[in-house]
Amino acid sequence: MATTGTASLTINEMREFASFAPAEQRYIRRSLDIGLGRQDAFKLWARDAEENAAIRSQYVAYQDLKALRDMIPNETGFENIEAFIGKLTRVAAFDLAQERIDCFSSFRFLYERLLGADVRPWLPSAFCAAAALPQIRPSRRKMLLQSLSEAAATAPGWSDRAPSFYPEFIEKEAA
Template sequence: MSNTPSSQAILSELREFASFSPCEQRYIRRSLDIGLARADAFRLWGRTPREKASIRAQYVVYQDLKLLRRDMPKGENLDTIEAFMGPMLRVSTFDLSQEALTSFCAFRFLYERLLGAEVRRWLPAAFCGAAALPQIRPEKRKKLLQSISEAAATAPGWSSREPAFYPEYVELEAA
């Protein structure tokens, strides 16, 4: 059996990405460029001084991704949670405070690609923890917390299949 993703898996992920708002899609692509060191985010995504400042901050915060990849808890040992969840909450809070991700689905889509399938079981806790923090505006907090389904919050298990579709920047040609 091959380890290559099936065309059905890729198509399913492509459809999921297409269901996100244009703002979410843009933020996910930008975040993947920064978090996976795929491209110069300032050149591709920095349209305004405010966006460039946000990108600069994201580069700094995303340095924690290295720690998260290294310190991802492997078992149920409570001793390993603190080293992981502190940075995970910090990075998650940054992303949610940018107000571009409006749902758990978009958050999950991004983090599965930033950190791999192994992070899935930690995403509901990180999302709920970050969304409930005072750095998130109250009206935004409410919408974020309402976006996570009971099934996602209480899942008895998680898929170990790695993501197959990684959206990238697309240059639009002038007509």
């Protein structure tokens, strides 16, 4: 029975990923390769010099991910909140400024995989903080902030179940 439940949760994660725009899907897969050290993102994802530079910047921005994984604060305490939220907001702002993540759902999907299930309670505040920064264009800021539902912003609790679906690069076959 547990296998059936896990399979249906994985299928739900796959459906959620499929609901994202193609640019969001591509950015999430690339970000997971960079953030989790799965692949050489330059070889796999860079189509031109501009993308090569963007990947290089993303590697630099993601240098704090390991530290963030180790410093997720307790939900009820106030210790280390400044350091954690500050670093998380900076990394999130980088991703949002790339204009490839268009909503809270795709942001949450990416960050649950980059940082683990324990980060879920912190994602709405980090998303709002990053989306509200002046580095984000005003029209984009509005779109991003409006994508955060009241239910997500005010959730009374969060699942501690680890994500099971980690999308990867899929090579197109020649016709």
